[in-house]
Amino acid sequence: MCHCEERSDAAKRKIETMLNLIFFGPPGVGKGTQAARVAKFYKLIHVSTGDILREEIRLKTDLGMKVKDVMARGELVSDDLLIELLENTCSKHKGAKGFVFDGFPRTLRQAEALDEMMNRQDCKVAKVIALEVPAEELLRRLVNRAIEQGRTDDTVEVIKNRLIIYRNYTQPLIEFYKKKGIFVGVPGVGTIEDVFASLCNVIDNRY
Numbered sequence: 001m002c003h004c005e006e007r008s009d010a011a012k013r014k015i016e017t018m019l020n021l022i023f024f025g026p027p028g029v030g031k032g033t034q035a036a037r038v039a040k041f042y043k044l045i046h047v048s049t050g051d052i053l054r055e056e057i058r059l060k061t062d063l064g065m066k067v068k069d070v071m072a073r074g075e076l077v078s079d080d081l082l083i084e085l086l087e088n089t090c091s092k093h094k095g096a097k098g099f100v101f102d103g104f105p106r107t108l109r110q111a112e113a114l115d116e117m118m119n120r121q122d123c124k125v126a127k128v129i130a131l132e133v134p135a136e137e138l139l140r141r142l143v144n145r146a147i148e149q150g151r152t153d154d155t156v157e158v159i160k161n162r163l164i165i166y167r168n169y170t171q172p173l174i175e176f177y178k179k180k181g182i183f184v185g186v187p188g189v190g191t192i193e194d195v196f197a198s199l200c201n202v203i204d205n206r207y
């Protein structure tokens, strides 16, 4: 067997064995909670770009200072910064069984960059799982979260802004992933346990 055939066999095995998932949906849909549970259960690395950026702000790093105001307004941080952040984060976990991406990608450019990154590493995204919650319930959850956590990025105006930005920039990715045949919607209402069970069902029957 020639060397390139050996390499392509190894690449194929990696694609088959690694489990990369994208958790998709508007702010407040419960992505973070479920992504963390799924990552723990399937022993995957949970990559929440929102959490990483909030930690950068807490530590007052250069990156944190750069993104602070944009995040406080509920706007999107630049694609360049996010793509670099994601590549750096993933490169720290070489040999991982897979990743649960939570809050990334949020734009077409980010989705294309993720594809390129996956291709470069002989990996792929197995499923894009969208949690689906009715709009009124979403707003109610976001307002409650703002009150409970005192999240400065969650005042009512900012919440509305985040939902508009989601609709304009992130929602169009649904078509992008539907065309690839990897998009699946899961009801995000019910107990955390119920939603988790539906997610496991989708993940276990992903082939």
Ligand code: AMP
Pocket (backbone or CB within 6 Å): 027, 049, 050, 051, 053, 070, 071, 072, 074, 075, 076, 077, 078, 082, 102, 103, 104, 105, 106, 107, 110, 162
């Ligand atoms: P999240 O916790 O995922 O809702 O993210 C909180 C905030 O972080 C967002 O409102 C954005 O300002 C920023 N952010 C997180 N992920 C991204 C991303 N993929 N692209 C651009 N901005 C992001």
